Amino acid sequence: MRIRLAYKQCGPARYLGHLDVMRAFERAFRRAGLPLVYSRGFNPRPRMVFAAPLPLGFCGGQEYVDVELADTVDLEQLQEALNRTLPAGLEVFKARKVPDVTPALMSILNSARYTACGELSGEAQPERVRDAVAALMARGEVYVERETDKGLKKRDIRLGIRSLQVSVKDRSFMLIMELAAGSGGTVRPDEVLIALSELAGTPLEAVDVWRTALLSREGKVLWEC
Known part of the structure; x- marks a missing residue:
């Protein structure tokens, strides 16, 4: 029996x-006495x-x-x-059976959606944040540094930024991002924040970042695939 779990x-x-x-x-599976299948x-x-x-x-x-699982449950x-x-902090909120021939989750993952919230620092103006988002999306290349086994390496993340929206109220900002994920390459939300900080001329530090959806190439949430 193959099952798919959705968890927080x-x-x-x-x-x-x-x-x-x-x-x-x-x-958790062992303590619950659930019959896992092993390789x-x-x-x-x-x-x-x-x-x-x-x-x-x-x-x-x-x-x-x-x-x-070895048996039906x-x-x-x-x-x-x-x-x-x-x-604490891990919670399963949905479970369903999936056919054995269903493709592996990692093989169909194409993008991830994130929400990042934070506060504007110093004298940063909301207009500069909005302008930075527009400028980033208008660029053909956006380079950030990423730590690798061989040290820091510059990487162009622009093609992996599928969409980017910002709202600013008083001194608070919220970014909604859809970023590349999976075997074709991954872009992290903190890398987007670094790139935006450089364009805005002020640090944008998110105090709360949520990954709200994992999507397939067809734009479906993986739960439905």
């Missing part, structure tokens, strides 16, 4: 790395495939994982059992 990752769980989240779900070989691992790692410090409101009871054993 927020609060203290926003500081869990992806490997920690994987271990947390594996432990074969020297180091068997549960057949559990996540859609995409959530960047450390960000919240996720629509995260997904596909899991293979009641999905409502499964959800309740997992939520009793998962650490």
